[in-house]
Amino acid sequence: PNNQKKLPPGPRGLPILGHFHLLGKNPHVDLCNLARKHGPVMGLRFGPVPAVVVSSPAVAELVLKTHDLVFASRPPHDAARQLSYEQRNLVFGPYGPYWRNMRKLCTLQLLSNFKIDQFRPVRKAEVWLLVNSLKHAAEGRENVDLSAAISAVNGDMNCLMILGRKYSDGDLDEEGFKALFMETVDVAAQFNLADFFPYVGSLDLQGLNRRMKRLSKVFDGFLEKIIEDHVMKRGEEKGNEDFVDTMMAIMESGEAGFEFDRRHIKAVLLDLLIAGTDTSATAIEWAMSELMKHPAVMKKLQQELESVVGLDQMVDESHLNKLEYLECVVKEVLRLHPVVPLLIPHESMEDCELQGFYITKKSRVIVNAWAIGRDPDIWANPDSFTPERFIDNEIDLRGRHFELIPFGSGRRGCPGLQLGLTVVKLLVAQLAHCFDWELPIGMKPDDIDMSDHFGLVTARAKHLMAIPKYRLHVS
Numbered sequence: 001p002n003n004q005k006k007l008p009p010g011p012r013g014l015p016i017l018g019h020f021h022l023l024g025k026n027p028h029v030d031l032c033n034l035a036r037k038h039g040p041v042m043g044l045r046f047g048p049v050p051a052v053v054v055s056s057p058a059v060a061e062l063v064l065k066t067h068d069l070v071f072a073s074r075p076p077h078d079a080a081r082q083l084s085y086e087q088r089n090l091v092f093g094p095y096g097p098y099w100r101n102m103r104k105l106c107t108l109q110l111l112s113n114f115k116i117d118q119f120r121p122v123r124k125a126e127v128w129l130l131v132n133s134l135k136h137a138a139e140g141r142e143n144v145d146l147s148a149a150i151s152a153v154n155g156d157m158n159c160l161m162i163l164g165r166k167y168s169d170g171d172l173d174e175e176g177f178k179a180l181f182m183e184t185v186d187v188a189a190q191f192n193l194a195d196f197f198p199y200v201g202s203l204d205l206q207g208l209n210r211r212m213k214r215l216s217k218v219f220d221g222f223l224e225k226i227i228e229d230h231v232m233k234r235g236e237e238k239g240n241e242d243f244v245d246t247m248m249a250i251m252e253s254g255e256a257g258f259e260f261d262r263r264h265i266k267a268v269l270l271d272l273l274i275a276g277t278d279t280s281a282t283a284i285e286w287a288m289s290e291l292m293k294h295p296a297v298m299k300k301l302q303q304e305l306e307s308v309v310g311l312d313q314m315v316d317e318s319h320l321n322k323l324e325y326l327e328c329v330v331k332e333v334l335r336l337h338p339v340v341p342l343l344i345p346h347e348s349m350e351d352c353e354l355q356g357f358y359i360t361k362k363s364r365v366i367v368n369a370w371a372i373g374r375d376p377d378i379w380a381n382p383d384s385f386t387p388e389r390f391i392d393n394e395i396d397l398r399g400r401h402f403e404l405i406p407f408g409s410g411r412r413g414c415p416g417l418q419l420g421l422t423v424v425k426l427l428v429a430q431l432a433h434c435f436d437w438e439l440p441i442g443m444k445p446d447d448i449d450m451s452d453h454f455g456l457v458t459a460r461a462k463h464l465m466a467i468p469k470y471r472l473h474v475s
């Protein structure tokens with residue numbers, strides 16, 4: 001009987017509302033502080049919806065590995081309902097045949113090692129363009145908006161890979177990609193009352209509805225344009241089909257074996273554009289910020305690059321697996337700044353027990369990767385940026401070691417891990433190898449502001465600015 005089941009401990013909630021009031025602007029930090037008091041399996045309630053917050057490697061392993069299937073669904077999500085055609089996307093799709101098939105399709109047609117290799121020349125060309133424009137800035141001793149530059153090159157690489165050509169900001173809206181993607185990950189991460197109280201949603205107490213309606217209109221227009229572009233150039237480039245062509249061919253063949261129409265294509269394209277661009281760009285931005293804040297680490301990384309690559313050429317992807325210190329730097333960056341700090345909420349499909357605590361079916365499960373990365377019981381000096389901690393340490397970030405799970409793990413783990421890591425390493429290595437980075441006059445490394453802005457993807461609150469100085473011996 002129910003009264004014998006031990007529920008997970010947690011703070012006292014308000015009648016009806018539950019625990020919304022405990023979350024401020026930085027829910028990953030608030031939940032971390034609460035978990036230090038109440039434990040790694042912490043029970044909360046958002047209105048009528050039970051939630052459990054996971055904050056240790058052992059419990060994360062139970063949720064993402066041992067009971068992976070039980071926790072493989074996603075809760076109802078109003079933002080995905082409005083922006084992604086009734087949650088027909090991959091990121092928020094509930095567990096079932098549609099999500100499974102779509103995930104398989106994306107993995108095979110876009111995110112496999114084979115496909116990633118196929119797009120190597122695209123990445124090379126785009127990175128070359130970036131380095132070239134930074135070289136010009138270096139000659140003029142310009143203070144560069146590095147955040148914007150990183151985001152732009154990621155956007156271009158992703159458009160080429162996913163959509164077959166570049167789209168410029170003007171194709172989307174006068175605000176441009178970065179602003180709209182930031183707005184989207186902000187809206188999508190809010191603890192939205194509409195997700196918990198269906199009847200309250202229409203009142204739009206948080207003003208989210210209005211923001212989502214606007215976003216959905218802009219994105220739908222853009223996605224329709226992409227599909228129209230592909231319809232127009234049909235058959236022109238046989239053998240040169242991109243991901244959109246492939247998806248459309250499957251739709252038209254009627255042989256998908258699952259419901260598949262334009263809405264599904266648009267929902268998944270939007271997922272990939274946002275998941276692929278914002279995450280990697282944010283990780284690179286954090287890496288550059290930490291490297292500039294810690295000149296000794298930057299120096300050491302540059303020395304490794306000098307010895308493996310040499311100052312008479314740029315970094316090539318074939319160098320990446322020889323760069324051991326770079327690997328440590330990237331791990332350390334993602335430990336301190338897991339760009340998706342609360343992963344994406346999971347939902348339990350059955351009742352389940354976690355470390356003796358009873359978790360009911362349809363609970364919302366929040367895995368706090370940020371808290372795990374900064375847990376003093378796991379990491380010595382958890383707040384210090386020390387890539388050396390990963391030397392001779394077998395912990396990697398592929399979801400096998402639950403101390404470090406910036407990509408999640410298991411069935412819902414990030415399918416873009418390999419692509420994301422490749423892009424992050426390539427760009428961090430290239431930017432550190434080709435340039436020394438000076439701070440604007442009067443600024444010291446310690447002055448770099450590391451505050452973040454919580455969203456599904458949690459990026460720097462302020463753009464990173466610096467002055468590049470070219471350091472290679474080739475012009």
Ligand code: HEM
Binds near residue numbers: 280340346
């Ligand atoms: C540094 C780069 C990246 C990081 C840190 C990252 C992290 C994550 C995380 C934490 C999740 C959620 C895992 C969970 O819910 O348990 C996720 C899901 C996802 N990611 Fe990534 N990601 C990155 C790059 C990419 C790229 C490049 C793509 C594709 C182009 C991508 C596509 C996706 C998709 C489609 C999902 C949803 C999977 C599902 O629900 O089945 N990600 N990612």
